Amino acid sequence: MRILVMYDSFYGNTERIAKAISEGIREGGHEVDCRHQSVSGEQDFLGVHLWILGSPTRWGRPTFRFKTLVRNAVKDAGKDHDFVVFDTRFEEVHSGAADRLHRMLSKEGLRPLLPPQNFFVEGSELRSEQEEKALQLGRTIAALL
Numbered sequence: 001m002r003i004l005v006m007y008d009s010f011y012g013n014t015e016r017i018a019k020a021i022s023e024g025i026r027e028g029g030h031e032v033d034c035r036h037q038s039v040s041g042e043q044d045f046l047g048v049h050l051w052i053l054g055s056p057t058r059w060g061r062p063t064f065r066f067k068t069l070v071r072n073a074v075k076d077a078g079k080d081h082d083f084v085v086f087d088t089r090f091e092e093v094h095s096g097a098a099d100r101l102h103r104m105l106s107k108e109g110l111r112p113l114l115p116p117q118n119f120f121v122e123g124s125e126l127r128s129e130q131e132e133k134a135l136q137l138g139r140t141i142a143a144l145l
């Protein structure tokens, strides 16, 4: 089964989470491609069964360029995919990038494997235990496959 972890990141937090999730999936015995959206395109989604998508939360939303990439991927690669979405954000907000992406993809008819996953920052830095949490998420995803 092909698995893609696609993420956006300006300052590296979401990238660190994406890499830790990928590592957890590999530990679980699966291959995974992990890519920053800036070096990717819709073609990377073609033929991929599981999409794992992550964005920083900016003004309560995913980044515009990431949402556009995901929308175009659905147009090009179709709806027959499982997905997991994650974001990085301040804990105190109640809704963020992952919730928005989750709603958008569910409405389109793609299948959520898990609820939206959130990873928290303090100031501009990831909280210390968040990468371990991401590694664990990767292992959990691998066990579900």
Ligand SMILES: Cc1cc2nc3c(=O)[nH]c(=O)nc-3n(C[C@H](O)[C@H](O)[C@H](O)COP(=O)(O)O)c2cc1C
Pocket (backbone or CB within 6 Å): 008, 009, 010, 011, 012, 013, 014, 015, 056, 057, 058, 059, 060, 061, 088, 089, 090, 091, 093, 096, 121, 123, 124, 125
């Ligand atoms: C311009 C800007 C807007 C942000 N808006 C929000 C927000 O609305 N809600 C939130 O929880 N975090 C917000 N944050 C915090 C970021 O989501 C957080 O720092 C994130 O981990 C950055 O990801 P990156 O390091 O991958 O770029 C904002 C950060 C920036 C720089």
